[in-house]
Amino acid sequence: MFSFFKKRDNTQSNYVQNIAEDYTDVMPIAEYFKSETGVTFDKQISILQNKVTTFCKQRNINSFGQLLKFIKHDIELKQALIDALTTNETFFYREFKQIQELVRLVRDAGKHITILCAPSATGEEPYGIAIALLEAGVPSKNFHITGIDINYDATNKAKNAMYKARNVRNLTPEIISRYFTQNDSLYTLKDSVKAQVTFKVINLFDASFATIGKFDFIFSRNMLIYFDKETKLKAKEILEGLRKNPNQEIFFGHADLF
Ligand SMILES: C[S@@+](CC[C@H](N)C(=O)[O-])C[C@H]1O[C@@H](n2cnc3c(N)ncnc32)[C@H](O)[C@@H]1O
Missing domain, CATH: 3.40.50.150 (Vaccinia Virus protein VP39)
Structure with a gap:
């Protein structure tokens, strides 16, 4: 389990130093997320890009490519991403x-x-x-x-x-x-x-x-x-x-x- 995938704590050093930051192409994340959960961001790619960038920065993950690699093996990280990207808006006696x-x-x-x-x-x-x-x-x-x-x-x-x-x-x-x-x-x-x-x-x-x-x-x-x-x-x-x-x-x- 990758214990460093916690949200950034200022007392900790960065763990991933040797890979340049790259938060440009979020499509592979969008495709993976859709294949796993059904949720599509087709019409909201820039929203997805912002959310995943924040998610990565909070955990010292330097690129979307790294994130994709990690979530395929780390169940907790994958769950955290699911929690961050699903919309839970609801209220009593809706409809x-x-x-x-x-x-x-x-x-x-x-x-x-x-x-x-x-x-x-x-x-x-x-x-x-x-x-x-x-x-x-x-x-x-x-x-x-x-x-x-x-x-x-x-x-x-x-x-x-x-x-x-x-x-x-x-x-x-x-x-x-x-x-x-x-x-x-x-x-x-x-x-x-x-x-x-x-x-x-x-x-x-x-x-x-x-x-x-x-x-x-x-x-x-x-x-x-x-x-x-x-x-x-x-x-x-x-x-x-x-x-x-x-x-x-x-x-x-x-x-x-x-
Ligand atoms: C907007 S809420 C709807 C809540 C409630 N049913 C209502 O109508 O107020 C949508 C929920 O769908 C869940 N969801 C999305 N994809 C899912 C999946 N593949 N399996 C189970 N739940 C999923 C999300 O986590 C989110 O909590």
Whole structure:
């Protein structure tokens, strides 16, 4: 493991002295990243260039070529790059109509229900679904939600379940007081809701994802927007394979057009 791939600490010397800095051609990184995660930067190459340059400089990696070589062997460095390049923007009760539709379906089912949230980012979506179900009177023993995401940092935040005001902006004061404890500007979700969700760091395109189980309902919102058309279709097919009922539509986001 390359222990020097930590963010730059001013007390440390530079480790890689003999290679000239070269942060020009980011395309090989873009291609590798897309092949590994599905995420494409086709229309945002200059944004990618800036992000990867900052990433390299923070870790004394002198060129994109070096970075590419290192991430192929260093799992931690690769995960750090994934965490830096994926966008985890989310909030409670986003596209709430779909959550209301799910609540109706779960109520009608009248049995134990499993729900997959892929991707779950920092947790607001699966926790929001749990809150909506509890609010509708669905007993906690009647459902469980699995949240998955490729981003390790985001998943840790999801497990901690501490949110800022902007994340809970769509929730009413009554819901906030029922399901959160508030300290200063931090809203901490109660354990009773946290217990309804299990999180896992996993890449949708990893072979192991297909063995995660089968689910009554699947949410996959605002991830496909980062994929090209071919990759979207591939992701859709993978998710469809995880349905218990092949006739049940997957809840995609409104921006996730095919
Ligand atoms: C914008 S968030 C969407 C969160 C939530 N579903 C929502 O709609 O608010 C997109 C998430 O997709 C995740 N993601 C991107 N590619 C992925 C992949 N190949 N496998 C799993 N998660 C992925 C990112 O890490 C990010 O957290």
